[in-house]
Amino acid sequence: MSQGKTRDRASRARRRGALLCAADAIELAQHYDVVVLGGGAAGLVAGICAAEQGAKVLVLEADVECGRSILATGNGRCNFANTNLDPRRYNDAGFVRAAFGERALEDILAFFSDCGLRWVQEEDRLYPRSRRAASLRNVLLARARRAGVTLGCARRADEARRTEDGFCVGFTQELPEGSARRGSLRCSSLVLAYGGTDASVAAGLGLELHERRPVLCPLSCEDSPLLTLDGRRAQARVTLVREGKRLWDEGGELLIRSYGLSGIVIFDLSRRAHEGDGLLLDLASELTHDELLDLVDPKRRGRFVPGCLDGVLDPDIASLLEGLACSSEELAGLAKGFRLRALGTADETHAQVRRGGLACSQFAAQDLSCASAPGLFACGEALDIDADCGGFNLAWAWKSGMLAGSAAAGQTLGKASH
Numbered sequence: 001m002s003q004g005k006t007r008d009r010a011s012r013a014r015r016r017g018a019l020l021c022a023a024d025a026i027e028l029a030q031h032y033d034v035v036v037l038g039g040g041a042a043g044l045v046a047g048i049c050a051a052e053q054g055a056k057v058l059v060l061e062a063d064v065e066c067g068r069s070i071l072a073t074g075n076g077r078c079n080f081a082n083t084n085l086d087p088r089r090y091n092d093a094g095f096v097r098a099a100f101g102e103r104a105l106e107d108i109l110a111f112f113s114d115c116g117l118r119w120v121q122e123e124d125r126l127y128p129r130s131r132r133a134a135s136l137r138n139v140l141l142a143r144a145r146r147a148g149v150t151l152g153c154a155r156r157a158d159e160a161r162r163t164e165d166g167f168c169v170g171f172t173q174e175l176p177e178g179s180a181r182r183g184s185l186r187c188s189s190l191v192l193a194y195g196g197t198d199a200s201v202a203a204g205l206g207l208e209l210h211e212r213r214p215v216l217c218p219l220s221c222e223d224s225p226l227l228t229l230d231g232r233r234a235q236a237r238v239t240l241v242r243e244g245k246r247l248w249d250e251g252g253e254l255l256i257r258s259y260g261l262s263g264i265v266i267f268d269l270s271r272r273a274h275e276g277d278g279l280l281l282d283l284a285s286e287l288t289h290d291e292l293l294d295l296v297d298p299k300r301r302g303r304f305v306p307g308c309l310d311g312v313l314d315p316d317i318a319s320l321l322e323g324l325a326c327s328s329e330e331l332a333g334l335a336k337g338f339r340l341r342a343l344g345t346a347d348e349t350h351a352q353v354r355r356g357g358l359a360c361s362q363f364a365a366q367d368l369s370c371a372s373a374p375g376l377f378a379c380g381e382a383l384d385i386d387a388d389c390g391g392f393n394l395a396w397a398w399k400s401g402m403l404a405g406s407a408a409a410g411q412t413l414g415k416a417s418h
């Protein structure tokens, strides 16, 4: 291992040690009005909203610090919302429509404006003005501290059960010296915000869970000559075809991999594709079939001129298509509709979102309260909600966090005032 790598590893270990010490220095009370399980995107917002209403709030976070999941988003730039939060971009449009109401984007932007965040728009995607996810994470942490939220990091919740007047939560704390300590506490309201992992707490609360599976990830495809161009990128319009029906299409950049396809447009497709589905790649979508024929065979002799697509496509892709086509019609056909067959999701460790989790039918969309367990709420990816790339998933995390956190505080403080 190089000296540089050894130094990096040592400095990461030191930082982790310091964070574990800081986490250990936080003393937890025996009882909170609201406990939020998970200090990621949704959990931090839920904690802030609950505390700003006057509730005594603890966010229990398994990692050594809160908000780390936010840092990796949007390639470190954090595409935190979209100007067109269309519920149809989500797997359960009805539930999301009811939760979003009429003003989801305004609510999200007002929240972040109050945090001191400024943003920029790229097409319909919103990013922090600094184009750094750390900006957004830092303003959230600062607001949580100002609101008086206790951030109980390095503590993984592994048990939760209902009590007569609320909930009891058990957790395991990672200690600086490498050992672990068990702890437990009570709360009046509990917010589940543990993201796409399957926390054992849900089972203890008797909640219905939908099986998890990664979505928003690359797709593996049946072998094809195109896949020999591993690493090559192309602008394409991709159509998903099942049993002869065109189900969905979207344009964007795709990345050719030896096992299949990646890129944002493919991530979106991975939410919809089944094994055996056909993928039609239009590699020259701005041109009609005839316009393309004019380029490859201007005199319509049925033969194409070698190199005729080099000015339109990546030359290696163009040359591969030329090698496969016997006529100009065939070449234009391949460029306008290259066929691949999907085998399933691939490289799942890099999936951005996991479908499944808490069945939404157990929760009221308007405040994300659980019908069968008063005082219980859920938000973010813990619920079975996922969406396309473009800021939709984080938008759900923020808005659902606001709803759940405010309602959890309202329920607890309302009960206390009676």
Ligand SMILES: Cc1cc2nc3c(=O)[nH]c(=O)nc-3n(C[C@H](O)[C@H](O)[C@H](O)COP(=O)(O)OP(=O)(O)OC[C@H]3O[C@@H](n4cnc5c(N)ncnc54)[C@H](O)[C@@H]3O)c2cc1C
Pocket: 037, 038, 039, 040, 041, 042, 043, 060, 061, 062, 063, 066, 067, 068, 069, 070, 072, 073, 074, 075, 078, 079, 080, 081, 155, 156, 157, 158, 193, 194, 195, 196, 197, 199, 200, 350, 351, 352, 353, 379, 380, 381, 382, 390, 391, 392, 393, 394, 395, 397
């Ligand atoms: C690489 C990558 C890039 C992405 N980019 C974007 C993007 O640009 N735009 C977008 O909209 N979406 C993006 N997403 C998706 C987005 O990050 C998630 O939708 C969002 O973070 C979900 O928020 P959440 O709070 O529900 O879960 P998370 O943010 O994952 O937070 C869950 C938290 O709970 C903690 N936790 C888990 N189990 C326990 C437990 N038992 N006890 C205590 N704590 C626990 C975790 O450590 C974590 O901190 C991206 C995802 C990935 C992986």
